[in-house]
Amino acid sequence: MFRDFGSKAGSGGQQSASLANVDRRERQTQLALENIDLEKDPYIMKNHIGKYECKLCLTQHNTIGNYMAHTQGRRHKYNLHKRIAADQKDTPIKGIQKQEKMFKKTLKIGRPGYTVSKKINPETKQKSLIFVIQYPEIDKELQPRFRIMSSYEQKQEPPNPKYQYLLFAADPYETIAFKIPNKPIDRGEGKFITEWDKDTYSMTLKLHFQKEDQKQIPKIPPPSAKLPPPPSSLGTRKLALPGKVIPPPPINAPLRKQ
Numbered sequence: 018m019f020r021d022f023g024s025k026a027g028s029g030g031q032q033s034a035s036l037a038n039v040d041r042r043e044r045q046t047q048l049a050l051e052n053i054d055l056e057k058d059p060y061i062m063k064n065h066i067g068k069y070e071c072k073l074c075l076t077q078h079n080t081i082g083n084y085m086a087h088t089q090g091r092r093h094k095y096n097l098h099k100r101i102a103a104d105q106k107d108t109p110i111k112g113i114q115k116q117e118k119m120f121k122k123t124l125k126i127g128r129p130g131y132t133v134s135k136k137i138n139p140e141t142k143q144k145s146l147i148f149v150i151q152y153p154e155i156d157k158e159l160q161p162r163f164r165i166m167s168s169y170e171q172k173q174e175p176p177n178p179k180y181q182y183l184l185f186a187a188d189p190y191e192t193i194a195f196k197i198p199n200k201p202i203d204r205g206e207g208k209f210i211t212e213w214d215k216d217t218y219s220m221t222l223k224l225h226f227q228k229e230d231q232k233q234i235p236k237i238p239p240p241s242a243k244l245p246p247p248p249s250s251l252g253t254r255k256l257a258l259p260g261k262v263i264p265p266p267p268i269n270a271p272l273r274k275q
């Protein structure tokens with residue numbers, strides 16, 4: 018007799034092992050829940066794929082246990098400290114709502130790689146910046162987006178009117194921002210170029226700043242000296258009128274002493 022039971026028992030065994038895992042995880046979860054009142058934690062959020070997010074640090078955690086461990090970590094404590102300090106100025110509810118609106122709830126995989134180079138246009142002597150951002154894991158239907166933001170519009174740093182911010186965004190990457198001088202950007206032909214290379218997954222943005230003298234108010238010409246009226250048609254004719262003859266200046270006239 019074939020012992021079919023054997024294999025069945027085996028697979029049954031595996032099944033119960035994985036069930037035991039689930040059980041264990043649930044127990045861990047239960048334990049975590051018992052120890053800390055998560056309902057009072059304003060930063061935990063279960064997302065659409067059933068994982069846990071820390072709204073404070075914008076991190077994602079596979080299990081509630083991982084989330085709990087995260088709340089004991091340096092990053093969370095640091096952010097919590099910052100938040101408490103900020104809340105003393107702002108109302109806490111307002112602060113959290115603001116942050117929720119600012120960040121789309123997508124799983125972010127980190128910052129993209131990038132290079133920035135400074136150049137001087139050999140022809141126009143304008144200063145230029147070239148940004149190349151690498152997005153190898155970009156969502157295939159997407160194209161990176163960019164935006165220039167004023168120092169007052171951004172909320173990450175205290176505003177400084179000397180700077181403006183150039184932002185690049187492409188899911189699932191984190192949005193990155195470059196702080197650039199707050200100088201007028203030349204939007205003339207060939208001066209502001211963006212290119213998305215689908216084969217190398219690289220986004221290139223090249224910008225030129227207007228030259229210092231470009232932004233100056235054009236010189237107003239001095240009020241024109243009173244020019245003699247254009248000669249009338251008569252003027253072209255030799256008039257037989259006795260005009261005043263101005264004598265030529267005397268040659269070798271002695272220079273007046275000052």
Ligand SMILES: [Zn+2]
Nearest residue numbers: 071073074093
């Ligand atoms: Zn956190």
